[in-house]
Amino acid sequence: MVARASELFLPTLREPPADAEAASHKLLVRGGFIRQVGAGLWTFLPLGWRVHQKIVQIIREEMDAIGDQEVLCPVLTPAELWELSGRIDIPEVFKLKDRNGRAFVLPLSHEETMTFHAREIQSYKQLPQRWYHFSTKERDEPRPRAGLLRVREFIMKDAYSFDRDAAGLDESFQLHERAYKAIFERCGLEAYEVEAESGIMGGRESWDYLAPAESGENELVRCENGDYAADIEAAEGIPRPPESPPVLGAPEEVETPDVTTIEALAELLKIDTAATSKAMPVVVGERVVLALVRGDDRLSEEKLTTILGSAFRPATDGEIRSTFAAGGGSLGPVGVEVDVIADNALKDGQFVAGANRDGWHLRGVEAGRDYEPRFADIRQTNAGDRCPKCGGRLIAETAIELGHIFKLGTFYSEPFGATYLDEDGQEKLLVMGSYGIGPARTMAAIIEQHHDDKGIQWPASVAPYDVHVVVIPGMEEHAQSVADALSAAGLDVLVDDRDARAGEKFADADLIGCPLRVTVGRKAAEDGTVDLRERAKGEDNAVSVGELVSRVREKLG
RNA sequence: CGGGGCGUAGCUCAGCCUGGUUAGAGUGCUGCCUUUGGGAGGCAGAAGUCGCGAGUUCGAAUCUCGCCGCCCCGACCA
8 A cells, every 4th residue: 555645644753752761752752653642641643553553463463373362351340350359459450430330440451351251161171262352451550651661551462361270371371472482573573581570479470571672661681692581680690709808717806987888898808899798687577687698789679578478678777776786887697686588699608797786897707607597599680690501691681571471370260260160070260371462562662672863663574664755856756656566566655745855754764764765766767766775774776666666575575 | 659850832942040011942834935865045924821720019931839730760560
């Protein structure tokens, strides 16, 4: 088909909106793809919706390819369903009432509704079932931000699997992993499957799909050799060995006046920060626990929460004084009454630790000899760490969460009574999984990974049009026949037939970012050639009009 | 929810501190002329309840109070 720029609603802007920071946010607005309606609320304009639909179609094809069945659930959902699952209490859930006072929920995903329908499954002979839909989700986000990256209303593809048992779930899970890999590859995205943080919920297995991007909200850690990737909260890097001072037979007190930071301590004693330890007193319920990590490490709150099995908070100054008889900068594990959880990095060797006496530290503190901790991985991985698989260098980069897949088990089927009759005549609970992808976030991530200072560089698979034809004034008829020829070959063509100067059209073409640009200028009349340019490469090549279609086909691959 | 910032023309902003004619610029938009391969130039023009509401004042975009909206950092993110 051929779209005419002169007729399209394609409001491009010379300048980005003042409040935009992320590249995808700026370029989507400048390029006339989207417009903001309110915080976290966006309208997709014609071009933006075309891209969104292309991504949706890719997802649909890959879901269909693994045998998932497309359905559509309503957005407005009776609150009773959410009372059954208990999710009604999640603060981000939008709630409303109808004129008769009946309570409804605007869902942030559709586990309840899908499980409601799964109650119609009666026999193992009907299993497995895997259903998906594209539907609008609502989330009362505390802070929407960065264009399409974090919004309050968005379309999500969410799929749900229903199996007889854990083995069946594993199979469904693997199918979706395969589909997700194919989806992101077709979208031209570099994305990594990583084990998601389990945090306070624990137990249930879940995986995130992270795309490295400048404006992400997650932090991805991956090995330079490509054999390891994880969310920084879950990553298990190997810390560098410390430069240890001489070993001592017993801890030795050393006066450290006014030293309350690791940097100051290392400076004063002329030692490596990695040869020190850092004590963080936290409170779990009523109990004070001392978390101990190496001086150059950061405590991972996620990991500590998992180890403790419940949420914690930092101890107050008062609690620290009454428990340790010293201030926060002078704490250590030796001689304390409370439980000590030490990071694995402190297992071997000797470290300088606080003496629990203001202005004093202890040299040569050794775990096992001088204190008895519980060891665990509670440090946050650093960019300088080594890969746990191959010892390679770890890279840390911000990333966008594109998708999330969960092994739900019977979390929903149990309260909903979603059961089936097995071969042995036993009534059993359906074992569920859920699998989400946000097409709009995917769209933003594609831009984050494919742009330059002039604009977007869409991969051909998701570009709003295959070819952008720039009409040099006076060449309208030549351009029309070029566009018709491309269209007849099944390509989607955007013709810039506006009454505007060439430079302006070029600038807009770069901004909008279709993969190929054809400039129809004077040469079309003189020697029958037009200029073909790949957006990502940026150089013109003269092509005869007769060869154009085949050359374009070739370039689009 | 805590901290910070912003709200004046479609967009980007100045003016506000120190109140005083018809509220400005750039860009965009409309018309005409010139120009026409990387956002060219000229002339003429349209366009703003100065976020909303109260108050102070002879007089408020400007000062005070309240509210609303938006952005950023943090908290939060089954």
